[in-house]
Amino acid sequence: MKKALKAVLLTAVIMIMSVACATQEPETFDLDFDAGGNTSGADLNGYSMRYAVTCATLFGDSSAENVLGFTSGTLFSDLAAKRKAEIEKNYNCTIDAFYTSDGANENDFTVHSMSGAFYCDVLQGSTHGLRSSMKIGIFQSINSLDSYINYRDSEKWGTPAMLEEMCWDGQLYGILPAAWPELNYSSFGYIFMANMNLASSLGIPDIRETVENKEWNWDKFEETLAAGTVVEGGETKVYGMSAHPPYLGEMILRSNGDTIIIDKGNGNYTWGYAEPNALKALQEFRDVYNGEYAFAFDHNVTSPDAVADAFIEGKATMTVVDTEQLFGYNGRISRNVENYAVLPAPTGPDVDPGRIFAVHESFRSMIVFSAYSKNFDASAFIIDKLYEPFEGYETKDKIKEFMTYNYFFDDRDADIFFDMFRNTEYNYFIVGMRQFNEAITDRKNKSVAELVDIYKDYNQRIIDNEAVSPRETLKELWPEE
Numbered sequence: 001m002k003k004a005l006k007a008v009l010l011t012a013v014i015m016i017m018s019v020a021c022a023t024q025e026p027e028t029f030d031l032d033f034d035a036g037g038n039t040s041g042a043d044l045n046g047y048s049m050r051y052a053v054t055c056a057t058l059f060g061d062s063s064a065e066n067v068l069g070f071t072s073g074t075l076f077s078d079l080a081a082k083r084k085a086e087i088e089k090n091y092n093c094t095i096d097a098f099y100t101s102d103g104a105n106e107n108d109f110t111v112h113s114m115s116g117a118f119y120c121d122v123l124q125g126s127t128h129g130l131r132s133s134m135k136i137g138i139f140q141s142i143n144s145l146d147s148y149i150n151y152r153d154s155e156k157w158g159t160p161a162m163l164e165e166m167c168w169d170g171q172l173y174g175i176l177p178a179a180w181p182e183l184n185y186s187s188f189g190y191i192f193m194a195n196m197n198l199a200s201s202l203g204i205p206d207i208r209e210t211v212e213n214k215e216w217n218w219d220k221f222e223e224t225l226a227a228g229t230v231v232e233g234g235e236t237k238v239y240g241m242s243a244h245p246p247y248l249g250e251m252i253l254r255s256n257g258d259t260i261i262i263d264k265g266n267g268n269y270t271w272g273y274a275e276p277n278a279l280k281a282l283q284e285f286r287d288v289y290n291g292e293y294a295f296a297f298d299h300n301v302t303s304p305d306a307v308a309d310a311f312i313e314g315k316a317t318m319t320v321v322d323t324e325q326l327f328g329y330n331g332r333i334s335r336n337v338e339n340y341a342v343l344p345a346p347t348g349p350d351v352d353p354g355r356i357f358a359v360h361e362s363f364r365s366m367i368v369f370s371a372y373s374k375n376f377d378a379s380a381f382i383i384d385k386l387y388e389p390f391e392g393y394e395t396k397d398k399i400k401e402f403m404t405y406n407y408f409f410d411d412r413d414a415d416i417f418f419d420m421f422r423n424t425e426y427n428y429f430i431v432g433m434r435q436f437n438e439a440i441t442d443r444k445n446k447s448v449a450e451l452v453d454i455y456k457d458y459n460q461r462i463i464d465n466e467a468v469s470p471r472e473t474l475k476e477l478w479p480e481e
Contacts, residue, residue, distance in 0.1 A: 044093035047378045050118075051097040052104040054125040055183075055364040066099060068386075069124065069183050069365055076181060079390045087385050095382060106130065113138035113372060121373040122383060127165045127174065128362040128430055134166060134173050140369040140376055141171035143477055148380035151175055152478060155396070156387065158184070158363075160478045164426040166366060167473035174366040179389040181399045186331070188360040188424045189322040190247040191417070192343035193333065194224075196409070198238070198317050202227055208341050208412050214354035218255075218284055221346035225288070225296040228317030240296030242307040242316035245441040246434055249285050250359060250427060251320060253437060256281040256348025258357065258425070260433065261467055269468055271459040273436070274452050277350040282440055282448045284348065290444055312336045318343075323417075327407055334407050342413040344420060358420035359427040431466045433459060 055069050068084065070077035084095050098104050104120075106129035112119035114136070123130075133139070142151050151157050151172055158176035162184075166174030176184050194207050204227045210216050225240035241248075254260065259272030272278055289297060301310050304322060311319035312332060326342075327334045334340075344356045373379050393399050396418070404414040427433060436455040443451060474481070 042091050042381070044091045044378050044381070046092055046094070047375060047382075048094040048096050049122060049379050049382050050120040050374075051095055052109060052120040052123040052125075053097055053099050054104045054106050054109075054123065054129075065101065068097060069177075076390070080180075083386060083388075083390070087382060091382070091385070093378070093382060095386070109370070110138065113370060116372070118370070118372045118374070120370055121375070121379045122367060122369055124177075124365055124367050126362050126364045127366045130174065130366055130368055131165050131430065134168050138371050139173040140371050140373060141173055142175055142369070143172050145369065145376060145380040148377065149175065149384050155179060156389075159422065159424075160474050160481055161423075161425045162360070162363065164470045164474060165362070166368070167470040167477070169469055170473050170476050172473070172477055174368045176363055177365055177367065177387045179387060181390070181393055181402060182327075183365040184363060185403075185417075185421060186322075186324040186327060187363040187365070188358050188421060190251050190320050190345075190359070191323055191326065191420060192251070192318060192320050192345060193311065193326070194318045194341045194343060195311065195314065195316075195337060196339040196341050198314060199224075199228060202230065202238075202317065204228060204317070207343060208410060211343055211354075211416065212412060216343065217347045217353065218349070222288065222293055224318065225293050229296045236295070236298070238314070239298050239310070239316045240293070241318040241320065242301060242310035243289070243297055243320050244302055244304045244307050245289060246437050247304070247322065248289065248320045249437045249441060250434070251345040252285040252288065253278070253281050253440075254357060254359070255345045255355075256284070256350050260427070261463055261471070263471065267468060267472055269463050269471060271456060271463055273459075274456065277348065279448060279452070280350065281348055282452070286440055286448060289441060308332060339409050340413075341410065342408065342416050344416055356416065356419040356423055358424040360424045361427060361429045426470075428462065428467060432462050 053066070053068055065072040067077040068080040070080050084097070088094055098120075104123075106123070106125045109119045109123050109125075110133045113133075130139075142149060149157070151163075154160070156179045157163070158178040162176055162178070163172060163174065166172060178184060196207070199207060204224055207216070207224065210220055228238065228240035229236065230238035253273070257275075257277040259275045259278040262270050262272040262275075264270055273282065287293065298310065298315070301307060304325065307316075307319055308321055308325040309332075310316045311321075321333070324331065325333055347353055347355050367383060369376060369379060369383075389395075393402065400414050400418055403417070404411055408414045408417070436451065436459060439446075439451050439455065440448065446454070
């Protein structure tokens with residue numbers, strides 16, 4: 001019934017958009033400015049760019065007072081406000097930003113746009129809320145604005161892998177403010193973490209050194225799970241790890257080589273979990289979570305927030321969490337745990353020791369341009385100037401220095417964190433790729449091989465329908481990668 005209703009609604013949307021596009025033209029301005037070369041004298045003739053900022057703020061809830069995504073009263077909100085004022089003064093324009101507390105909403109943007117009505121020129125929001133609207137023509141492609149925005153500048157706008165979710169049919173529809181600290185760092189995962197004080201009290205060798213020596217593998221992980229579990233009087237007082245099973249599963253499943261989507265060439269992609277290295281990883285996850293080391297997990301505490309709480313309360317020596325639990329929207333670990341270590345996933349036997357990777361379900365600060373913008377050129381020009389690196393934080397090293405001082409207990413933690421961030425890949429969770437992961441955890445009556453066979457066609461359909469176009473778009477827009 002729900003699928004039928006969605007089909008009817010989609011048909012209605014297409015009809016509305018067809019009529020709207022035929023009867024309404026975006027407002028245009030005759031702006032006389034040159035975005036190339038020296039732009040210090042560019043004049044936008046009073047252009048006002050309506051900017052909806054809907055992302056969750058770094059600390060607090062999404063309706064908290066903020067400046068372009070940074071909570072008001074913080075260092076970066078002050079720098080963002082200063083940058084905004086400078087652009088308005090230097091280029092004779094206004095950045096008319098409004099927020100969730102003022103009515104900025106991704107759904108409202110979509111509804112207005114589908115009816116052909118103007119809502120904003122530019123929107124910043126979560127890719128979870130934006131990707132589903134990408135295919136129906138309400139965004140202006142970023143590559144059509146490349147006279148102003150160099151989307152290939154990964155330091156400024158995100159790596160191709162970070163932008164994969166917003167690629168479709170040869171077009172890129174979103175960019176990230178990657179040169180601004182913090183906004184994107186709470187949108188990926190899944191980091192392993194250790195309570196170093198607790199681990200030391202249990203006689204566990206320095207895990208940071210284990211990682212540094214490239215010895216953090218499945219065997220060491222299993223040893224640490226066992227050593228980090230404390231049982232007294234038949235009751236488990238401390239578990240080796242608190243884990244949301246899909247997070248742990250996704251990292252272990254990829255830890256012996258990422259085979260979720262294999263590029264066979266010529267536009268052909270396959271689901272690779274039947275490959276030998278993947279089957280080993282699948283069995284490792286099952287053995288760890290439901291097999292020999294099941295005692296090291298509290299199987300009654302599995303939600304992302306509850307898992308973080310257990311780690312904070314000293315009920316688990318290690319955890320695996322989304323980075324928003326470290327800092328960001330939930331961000332409690334950095335405020336409540338003393339001397340935590342940031343760790344990568346342990347490596348399997350078929351990859352190079354020390355391999356570091358990460359995944360993302362969604363980015364909260366994705367920037368899109370409305371197809372009904374009053375002026376695409378002026379809006380793109382403003383966004384490009386707005387998201388230049390902040391003064392004093394022009395390089396990754398300077399940002400890392402700030403993050404290390406404020407959030408990490410060791411330089412090695414920061415190194416791992418940023419290596420994971422640079423190597424993050426889109427996991428297609430939102431379109432169903434995690435169902436297999438969850439089945440490995442829950443369906444203990446089926447062997448790994450049986451589950452692979454059950455889900456093979458299902459996941460191949462997801463790849464064909466949802467992943468081929470973005471992957472081929474990446475090749476087209478970033479041919480050098």
